Amino acid sequence: MRDKADRVPRCHAPREGGAGRTKFFMKRRLLTVAIWLLAVRPAAADSGNGACEIVSHKARLNLFPSQNAISATDTLTIHLTPHKPARIKLQLLPVYEVEEVRINGRKSRFERDRDSIEITNLPTDTLFDCVIVYSGVLAFRSEFSQLTRERAVLREEEVLPHGKSMLREARLTVRAPAAWEVLTAGTLVRRDTSMDSTLFVYDIDRPVPTLGWICGGPYWAGPGEGQGPPVSVHLFPEDSGSASGIAELAKALLKFYGERFSTYRFRDFKVVEVEDWVAGPNVLAVAIPAMVMIKRLTLRTDDRFNQVRTILPHEVAHQWWPMTVFLEDADAAFLAEGMCDYSALLFHESTGALSARDSLKHHPLLRPLILRALKGQDLPLQRKADLRSLPTHYLKAAYVHNMLRHLVGDSTFFLLYRTFAGRFAARRVGLSDFQQLAEELSGRKLDWFFNQWVKNRGLPRLKIYNVKSVPLGDQWVTRGRVRIVGYDKFTTFADVGIATGAGMMLKRVWLGADSTGSYRNDVPFEVVSKEKPQRALLDPAGNLLKYERLPVKFSDVRDPADGLMIVGTRKHAGHLLALARKDSASMEMGAWSVTIKRDSEVSLGDLQNERVFIYGMAAENSVAAELEDKFPIKFRDGWPIIPESLRDAGESGKSPHGRATSLPRAAASRTAGPSRDSSGPSHGTTGPGRDTAGTGHRESGHRSSGAGRPGPDSAVSGTNPFNDSTLALLQCIESPYIAQGFLAWIAPLSEQAEPAVFPYDASWVLLRGVDEIISGAWEVKDEDLTFDIN
Numbered sequence: 001m002r003d004k005a006d007r008v009p010r011c012h013a014p015r016e017g018g019a020g021r022t023k024f025f026m027k028r029r030l031l032t033v034a035i036w037l038l039a040v041r042p043a044a045a046d047s048g049n050g051a052c053e054i055v056s057h058k059a060r061l062n063l064f065p066s067q068n069a070i071s072a073t074d075t076l077t078i079h080l081t082p083h084k085p086a087r088i089k090l091q092l093l094p095v096y097e098v099e100e101v102r103i104n105g106r107k108s109r110f111e112r113d114r115d116s117i118e119i120t121n122l123p124t125d126t127l128f129d130c131v132i133v134y135s136g137v138l139a140f141r142s143e144f145s146q147l148t149r150e151r152a153v154l155r156e157e158e159v160l161p162h163g164k165s166m167l168r169e170a171r172l173t174v175r176a177p178a179a180w181e182v183l184t185a186g187t188l189v190r191r192d193t194s195m196d197s198t199l200f201v202y203d204i205d206r207p208v209p210t211l212g213w214i215c216g217g218p219y220w221a222g223p224g225e226g227q228g229p230p231v232s233v234h235l236f237p238e239d240s241g242s243a244s245g246i247a248e249l250a251k252a253l254l255k256f257y258g259e260r261f262s263t264y265r266f267r268d269f270k271v272v273e274v275e276d277w278v279a280g281p282n283v284l285a286v287a288i289p290a291m292v293m294i295k296r297l298t299l300r301t302d303d304r305f306n307q308v309r310t311i312l313p314h315e316v317a318h319q320w321w322p323m324t325v326f327l328e329d330a331d332a333a334f335l336a337e338g339m340c341d342y343s344a345l346l347f348h349e350s351t352g353a354l355s356a357r358d359s360l361k362h363h364p365l366l367r368p369l370i371l372r373a374l375k376g377q378d379l380p381l382q383r384k385a386d387l388r389s390l391p392t393h394y395l396k397a398a399y400v401h402n403m404l405r406h407l408v409g410d411s412t413f414f415l416l417y418r419t420f421a422g423r424f425a426a427r428r429v430g431l432s433d434f435q436q437l438a439e440e441l442s443g444r445k446l447d448w449f450f451n452q453w454v455k456n457r458g459l460p461r462l463k464i465y466n467v468k469s470v471p472l473g474d475q476w477v478t479r480g481r482v483r484i485v486g487y488d489k490f491t492t493f494a495d496v497g498i499a500t501g502a503g504m505m506l507k508r509v510w511l512g513a514d515s516t517g518s519y520r521n522d523v524p525f526e527v528v529s530k531e532k533p534q535r536a537l538l539d540p541a542g543n544l545l546k547y548e549r550l551p552v553k554f555s556d557v558r559d560p561a562d563g564l565m566i567v568g569t570r571k572h573a574g575h576l577l578a579l580a581r582k583d584s585a586s587m588e589m590g591a592w593s594v595t596i597k598r599d600s601e602v603s604l605g606d607l608q609n610e611r612v613f614i615y616g617m618a619a620e621n622s623v624a625a626e627l628e629d630k631f632p633i634k635f636r637d638g639w640p641i642i643p644e645s646l647r648d649a650g651e652s653g654k655s656p657h658g659r660a661t662s663l664p665r666a667a668a669s670r671t672a673g674p675s676r677d678s679s680g681p682s683h684g685t686t687g688p689g690r691d692t693a694g695t696g697h698r699e700s701g702h703r704s705s706g707a708g709r710p711g712p713d714s715a716v717s718g719t720n721p722f723n724d725s726t727l728a729l730l731q732c733i734e735s736p737y738i739a740q741g742f743l744a745w746i747a748p749l750s751e752q753a754e755p756a757v758f759p760y761d762a763s764w765v766l767l768r769g770v771d772e773i774i775s776g777a778w779e780v781k782d783e784d785l786t787f788d789i790n
């Protein structure tokens with residue numbers, strides 16, 4: 001007799017409205033973390049004041065892609081608290097029709113109330129099995145799930161009954177079309193193929209915080225070689241050429257983290273490609289037990305910052321935080337994302353090759369993080385928040401781990417990570433447990449540290465001043481002072497660096513509360529050196545998160561915000577509008593909110609927006625004509641004149657972070673020739689948008705030879721012209737209209753130029769088509785952190 005779960009479900013619509021209406025999706029939690037499932041699960045159902053807990057799933061799912069339908073039987077093992085409630089509630093999407101509920105083999109009464117199932121006549125046992133038989137049609141795509149003829153991406157909470165859980169074990173049995181592969185958490189223990197379908201059985205024989213997703217469809221599979229747990233890579237067939245090195249890197253990461261933290265808990269590991277819509281545009285990958293889902297973008301982008309090999313160290317670290325140590329949701333930013341970011345840094349530190357995502361001092365999100373704090377828009381790390389809209393939170397959390405390391409020392413810090421993974425394996429813990437362990441291992445009280453950096457907001461502003469050097473025999477003595485500026489009280493260490501011709505001498509000072517409780521916001525320092533000092537630097541290595549002046553760069557657009565695009569109407573209005581619309585479309589996919597206006601409609605209030613982008617040369621855009629003197633690179637007869645000093649800075653400041661496009665070259669390239677849409681934008685037009693990510697300094701080798709007067713499509717760098725009809729100059733500066741504002745000027749030199757706003761790691765970029773010819777950053781001197789010694 002065939003199980004009820006094998007029957008094709010009746011195709012029925014939701015009770016209200018049309019299929020796909022978001023009102024029928026499960027409610028999202030406040031905490032929606034980009035790259036680990038535990039933080040994007042919905043709130044647990046009301047189960048009698050937390051009176052029950054799911055400890056096991058044994059689910060059988062049948063997928064019917066041609067009908068967008070699922071039928072299922074899930075056997076849940078439920079544990080009741082001692083006071084034994086009369087009823088329990090579980091959550092299940094309203095698109096499913098529940099056919100039957102059985103408890104310990106007997107039919108049970110239940111009531112269906114939109115997205116919940118209320119079950120009564122519970123047994124007297126505190127541990128029992130509850131079988132739920134249901135089916136439905138998923139004729140919609142949520143942020144997390146979709147079932148189509150081609151493939152399936154199904155999130156646990158959108159296909160299984162759920163509530164408060166602490167899973168001790170699980171088994172997922174999935175029947176899918178014969179040509180499909182099915183990939184999910186756990187180890188594949190059985191695979192049976194019949195004429196038109198394949199049965200996959202995945203087993204999890206140890207506690208896990210979540211099951212995660214089920215992925216199905218045609219996949220190319222590439223097994224990894226070497227010792228350690230088996231690693232496999234599963235990509236869409238058309239992307240199979242991008243698999244090189246992924247399995248080898250994953251193996252190296254599992255080995256490194258296993259040696260540094262604790263033995264990898266699962267029997268194998270999978271890297272699985274998914275489409276770019278999964279979990280929203282700001283998400284690059286999702287980690288679940290024994291598996292990482294990577295977006296197609298990570299395989300196709302030219303941007304090293306977002307490539308799979310750059311993000312994989314963070315994602316694999318999630319197998320420890322929180323797939324080994326289970327975490328409270330409010331601690332996700334610090335104990336999951338920040339800990340994974342810093343684990344990735346430790347891995348690259350061990351190989352001697354820090355990536356763009358590992359650099360703290362030069363991280364492209366550092367200036368946006370500081371600006372958020374200046375505006376009072378930063379949030380405490382210990383808080384439920386949608387981290388997808390807070391990319392700076394990842395950097396702040398990693399920085400706090402770095403400061404803890406420099407506070408307690410390397411040996412204690414590494415022992416802390418290892419002991420945390422071993423002592424709390426398969427247990428749900430929070431910040432207090434991590435803090436108590438840090439205090440135990442370091443032998444010092446650290447409540448001030450965690451209160452200041454994790455539970456509260458804000459950054460310290462420091463200043464080095466009154467620095468003088470005097471000779472003393474055959475040595476030099478340098479004395480000065482360091483202070484905390486402002487009324488906010490902070491306690492922190494700070495390293496003072498004295499630069500000499502022979503190198504850097506370091507001296508650590510302590511500001512704030514001392515061991516006696518006294519507070520000192522101004523302290524002296526003294527450094528003795530053999531060589532004559534030239535400069536005093538505060539925190540030269542960038543180990544301390546603090547306010548500092550940094551140059552405006554296009555990488556600031558990594559942090560989504562409201563933006564205004566101003567297009568010129570004096571000439572080539574259609575072409576400029578087309579550029580703005582494409583940039584708006586891509587940026588709004590990255591969580592921006594963008595408005596496009598004509599230059600003739602712009603007011604002073606518009607220019608006081610935090611992020612403003614001006615499109616067109618001065619002859620094309622009246623706003624550009626008014627503001628061109630504010631930008632460092634000037635134009636002469638319509639040609640940008642790049643000073644030799646900027647050109648040298650651009651050549652010497654090459655970044656290892658890669659090209660600044662978040663799209664593959666073919667997608668990033670614009671259609672040749674100008675758009676003839678000359679209608680101009682209407683007032684307040686908004687575009688839909690692209691995930692904005694990327695960094696890069698570089699100079700291509702396509703500079704034309706010869707000197708002399710440049711041609712009509714030339715840009716002059718020193719005495720060397722760059723000749724091309726697709727040239728464009730992009731510059732960004734601090735807004736003269738609003739503190740901490742961002743003002744960018746996108747100036748195509750002709751209608752054949754098709755520049756795009758990408759988060760280049762540069763303040764200015766000269767483009768030929770989509771390729772950088774030369775770029776650089778404005779020189780900024782922070783007088784609070786640098787003191788030239790006479």
